[in-house]
Amino acid sequence: MSTRRATISDVAREAGVSPSTASVVFSGKTPVSDATRRRVLDAAAALGYTGPDPRAASLRRGRSGIVGVVFEEHLRTAFLDPVKTLMMDGLADAVAPLGAGLLLLRDQEPTGSGPSLTTAPLDAAVLIGCSGLLRESLDAVRARGIPVVVIEGDAGDDVPRIGLDNREAQRQAASHLRTLGHRDVAIVALPARAGWERGWLGDGTAITIDVTRERLAGALDVFPDAPAYAAAGSFIDEGLLAGRELFADPARRPTAVIAQSDLLAAGVIRAAEEAGLRVPEDVSVTGFDGIVVDGLAPYELTTLVQPATEKGRAAGAAVAAMIDGGVAASISFTCTFHEGNTTGPAPAP
Amino acid sequence: MSTRRATISDVAREAGVSPSTASVVFSGKTPVSDATRRRVLDAAAALGYTGPDPRAASLRRGRSGIVGVVFEEHLRTAFLDPVKTLMMDGLADAVAPLGAGLLLLRDQEPTGSGPSLTTAPLDAAVLIGCSGLLRESLDAVRARGIPVVVIEGDAGDDVPRIGLDNREAQRQAASHLRTLGHRDVAIVALPARAGWERGWLGDGTAITIDVTRERLAGALDVFPDAPAYAAAGSFIDEGLLAGRELFADPARRPTAVIAQSDLLAAGVIRAAEEAGLRVPEDVSVTGFDGIVVDGLAPYELTTLVQPATEKGRAAGAAVAAMIDGGVAASISFTCTFHEGNTTGPAPAP
């Protein structure tokens, strides 16, 4: 058992064929006679050879079958977001036909430890919500000719981008509310920037997170004077805190709340219940994302359903195309408005 | 630009040093004079060389820096479980010092497509809740000498296992309830087996999921006659359905419910509220896992806190040890009982 592991050459010798023939038996790239295949397979079994070493194969082929997925946050944080999870699923689907898998990469990895964009054997990379912190490694990767795609972010002009019509979609929700007669509307926004600790968004507040800014713009297109309170993250509990803030002063209660995510919306609904308000009779609430919020029944959010899995799939298709030497264009996906039971006519004044 | 990518030999030649010297400049394995380093780095910059090719390096080194994580379900399903997410985080932490990253692998990958335990360039593999479906690939992997560790599952005797004292822990929660005077207790269990569709667990029901069986045993140790209703998954909505079932008949309402997960417990609480029962005055509820359930405030579950991140970290440490040629022992982690505000004295009859 202390002897070195068998290689394909050992198998070939044992089977009395050439290494290239043995290789072909395992790869199936070329027809092989049944008899030969048998002999090779038997030899392999005899030697305990379980197939080509992926490391050697990937060197020779120039492909590793690995697509890196870069998050800018802790994994635990990333996967708390149902939309990201769905995207991962779509991504996994789309790269599977390539024979590729997903390697989890964290931006901000403590230097030196851990794999990075530059040290991992990647065939391609997908950046999720790239903030710009990793621009340098990004350049290195692109210099190496590794295809890169960005989801919900901006990594420079020539990096294909998978996006969403955030502004337009949010405008639809707002219009829906206006049609229902709402005039006093408040917005519960996603964080304004990394490290943001909940609070009102003033005129001068710099919003560096694209999604937040775009959805906000869409809401303001319809309700230019709507006040906006930005949460510290996309969680029910954060929506609850924001909602309490909105409903604190009975005199200035909005009749409708535009939340920038379904989880925030769920929290706002809780806050409304707490304040003795009925949804949608006293206050209407809209969400964004179109995920299924566990535990929210019997409410069914009025929301914008974003094709999260499709986004992941598109990103996968894009890197697949690029790996095959093609080019991939940026794509913008469209949300679908879904009317649930959390919005209704504005209450009489 | 159409020329082939520069290699470390090109860089060495350009810098007027030997390939090995250039290699050392990038790996840092051996001291190099400042002047030489400069020359090499400059040459690299001039040629657009961005560092050693990870594929070649991994063949030479015999290591890829990749640890496979195998799930038996869709990624979307796996990451819905907060415990798994935390484990992933711990795992990522623990393998980072190895310079390794996590490759997501799905069990049941449609044959032929996608990377598998056998085709991916893995240094080690971690199986999560291994059901036994992938026993064959597992054998192949182990034959190849790749270290394997299992979390919450069983892959055979000589595969180290990271476990939890499920039975003992659940017994603690049950004892707590008995101490509080509860006698009519019901159990809301996790699924009995893959594909299970909620329902009462009868005497003859085969329970193939270890966690479910062990936690159930712990509860029955204290309340041998407690009826158990198994949900279709660990979700708030599933707990709600189970709870409705339990509280349907006022005459046979339990005074306490032992839920096998925090999410189920949250759902049971919702069901209790629905039925007009106060928690914990009318009915006590215990959970399991010790995660933070978003949106459950002001309730704070009485639950068993499992060291989820630690489990992941331990799995990582185990594979790290095995990669370095050592051996890793199985470990069983212990839950910590946490008393929240969802349990109280049994109501007077």
Added chain:
DNA sequence: TTGTATGCGTTATCAT
């Protein structure tokens, strides 16, 4: 501190 030599295990190409 630097250079020389070798092989890691495969697979693509081309010829047979």
Added chain:
DNA sequence: ATGATAACGCATACAA
């Protein structure tokens, strides 16, 4: 259908 040959790009043992 099969075989001979030549890379793939690097890191290490060892010598200088």
